[in-house]
Amino acid sequence: MAFRLFDLNDPQRTAVTTTEGPLLILAGAGTGKTRVITARAAYLIHNGTPPEAILAVTFTNKAAKEMRERLATMIEPLRAKKVTMSTFHALCVRILRSDAERLGYKNNFAIYDEGDQMGLIKKLITRLSARDEKLDPNLAKNLISKAKNDGHSAPAEEKNLISAVFAGYQRELKTLNAMDFDDLLLQTVKLLSEHPEALEKWRKRFTHLMIDEFQDTNRLQLELIAFLARRHDGSRPNICVVGDDDQSIYGWRGAEVSNILEFEHHFPNPVVVKLEQNYRSTTAILNTANSIIKHNPRRRPKSLWSDKEGGEKVRIVQMPDDRQEAQWVAEDIHQRHVVSCEPWESFAVLFRMNAQSRLIEENLRRMQVPYRLIGGRSFFDRREIRDVLAYASTLVNPHDDVCLLRIINSPARGIGEKVVERALEHSIHQKTSLFTALSDPSFTDQLTDRSRRAIGDFFSLIDRYETSVSQPFSNPATELTALLNEIDFFPDLHRGCKTPEEGLSRETNVRDILADLDRFRQRSSEGLRGFLDEMALDRDREQDEEKEQGSGVTLITLHAAKGLEFPHVYLVGLEEGIIPHERSRMEGNVDEERRLLYVGITRAMKTLNITWCRGRMKWGSAAPCNPSTFIKDFAPENIEHVDLFKLQNTPVTEQAAKASFADMFSAIEKL
């Protein structure tokens, strides 16, 4: 055998070797899920399934990448490469790039990220609202997203502001030849349901489907899968889904736990495999996790077990306030690092909201502890990055108004606000893009010579680079750099900064992304369009140097931590209103918060510290806090309650002191 089935436990082996018909793998946290998926792909190929007929879908690019890399170690890398392993969104882009014309889009459609989306929504709200009407753009965005994920591509009727905004938003996206994240799914499903030829093509292509994190799929995603899985000849679909209903934490984004809870309903008579042996955590940690999750109704019954007996008890530490919490976490990590020689990478601090990371960061920095903050405010939200990407995007598709508006007068080139405003009106009137409107003589004739010349110059700039970028062997990175130099982008960037350091850091950001583009060209043939797709869909770029060397303590939200594991975990802010979050209590989603906590706990391998504060700074002033209601659900035998005040004031026993010194000496001797 090219790979080793005997490394798998019994249920894992069943999962891997069940290759035909629907298969539901209920994989608890830390039960070797990724291993099973990749082993199954390898097994399929080994038994004659062509690699290109296998489709494995995940939610994050990181997971897709990890699976690709692992598979490449199990079978010949050349064959592994042929397996399609991608996210839902990337898969949709691939399908739509080849077939979007059937839906009336051009296949060079733009992908709108959240920023673009918000820009458009805000614009529509101001355009459509009456004098005293107000609508929170963020709320509007969420409502529209929810509607789309339920399969609605337009409101039933346009009677109120929100539905008018929704309708206008969809219309405008279509005329801009753009899709947002939800459209990628929605339009793909539309394509497959309305165009049998397209459906047949993709159905034939993929004969074996695997879906990871199935508990996070929403309605559209299930529909998409069902379309691809259903066999033309009526035979049973070869669909394998892997998931854990206890780790369903994306309900707020439209995920339907029912997809996994009622899998049999969608794909009758599946083989059901449960993976219950956890290879990650000690029993103390695992039992704590189990004691929490068992309070949830509506679960697939399962019980995780581990043979890592005992281990340190889970500590629940009570803190006076959030400052001391952060300080204690930093100190405890530091101490453990020094005493037990644990590398910084073994530690993670988990929190509910990104805002909580700030204090932790400060304290780690103060103690010179290296750390990396995952997520948070994105690289791509930076002005300079968005500007450069908007230039790139305009070269690919100048009819994308949002991008064009962004760059048309930045750096300033004499196309003022008033001219742009009139051009927009003209474009709405003529039902054309802004780009077309700006070149329409019936519009430009009304302008002053100066404005007309400015527009003419800008057009010739775009035109020249558009041409050179579309040459077969062009180097987009070089071209884009030349364009930026021609418009004095960098001097202008520096001019807009308060300090030289800021200017330098912004310039570095831009240089980084240009380097990324160059690297992309070397590994892909998808051109500038492909690069922009990747930028839109794969937002977490890793700094290569950091990846090689140790990168430090991980600071991460509970959501983003799913799928990861760390020897030592600190779970902070376990207070009522934070976990469970106030909002979920109001909306009646406390079960999901419990699952979120469950996910957090099950990240820990060896030790777990949970902290809560009696008070916390909120909007600049101190507010009292209560411990989370979840705390009372912890099974008492595995936990140890600690009060920071007592901890600091307990006299050190001789024995403990000796043990601690012995640890230190042995640590020093190792050096």
Added chain:
DNA sequence: CCCGCTGTGATTTTT
């Protein structure tokens, strides 16, 4: 046309 200031309002999670 650009910059800085002031006041206001907001904090869930993200492909």
Added chain:
DNA sequence: TCACAGCGGG
């Protein structure tokens, strides 16, 4: 506390 938007001045 902080971030951002809108306004007023240079």
